[in-house]
Amino acid sequence: MTAGNASSQPSGPGPVPLLNIANVLTVSRLALVPFFLVALFWDAGQDALWRWVAFAVFVIASITDRVDGDLARKRGLVTDFGKVADPIADKALTGAALIGLSLLDDLAWWVTWVIIGRELLVTALRFWVIRHGVIAASRGGKLKTLLQAIAIGLYLLPLGAAFDLLRWVVLGAALAATVVTGADYAVRAVRLRAGARSS
Numbered sequence: 001m002t003a004g005n006a007s008s009q010p011s012g013p014g015p016v017p018l019l020n021i022a023n024v025l026t027v028s029r030l031a032l033v034p035f036f037l038v039a040l041f042w043d044a045g046q047d048a049l050w051r052w053v054a055f056a057v058f059v060i061a062s063i064t065d066r067v068d069g070d071l072a073r074k075r076g077l078v079t080d081f082g083k084v085a086d087p088i089a090d091k092a093l094t095g096a097a098l099i100g101l102s103l104l105d106d107l108a109w110w111v112t113w114v115i116i117g118r119e120l121l122v123t124a125l126r127f128w129v130i131r132h133g134v135i136a137a138s139r140g141g142k143l144k145t146l147l148q149a150i151a152i153g154l155y156l157l158p159l160g161a162a163f164d165l166l167r168w169v170v171l172g173a174a175l176a177a178t179v180v181t182g183a184d185y186a187v188r189a190v191r192l193r194a195g196a197r198s199s
Ligand SMILES: O=P(O)(O)OC[C@H](O)CO
Pocket: 001, 002, 003, 065, 086, 087, 090, 091, 122, 136, 137, 138, 140, 141, 142, 144, 145, 181
């Protein structure tokens, strides 16, 4: 959930090395995705113990999302690579969890497609404007990712139907934030392109 680490821009005495702790954490999040999927699909997702393992891996990966951004900002390790890679790693983790849960029939497919559609669109927008500037994660985008992660966590845990209402409330908030922030990024991207054309 980083505001990102960004590139080769000088920050302090010299250029920021690409191989820094913030970027390593971002890439580690991506590397945890296959481990998460193995745990989720172990015993076809029916074994409560493995659902807890999948949940634990998901939580660890999500924590790297918090930590990489904080480290990048505090230690002056912001890189353009981090700004772009951080949301991509988040989307890979979120996308894998959503598709996995839908394949296991634990989450409606339309929810998965709405969220993945938005994430793909925002990623495409980032690349569309990349020659003119980097659209880093906004506060709303970070809140959206947090809400998505809490909702996914609630669906990963073998908690039973008693938690259905809570799941739906958090998921509803996550979906609202997903759509609203997606529209906000679209407006930013169009403005960035328009600004670049007129200058
Ligand atoms: O909404 P996005 O695409 O900016 O993603 C936000 C990131 O996941 C925050 O780390």
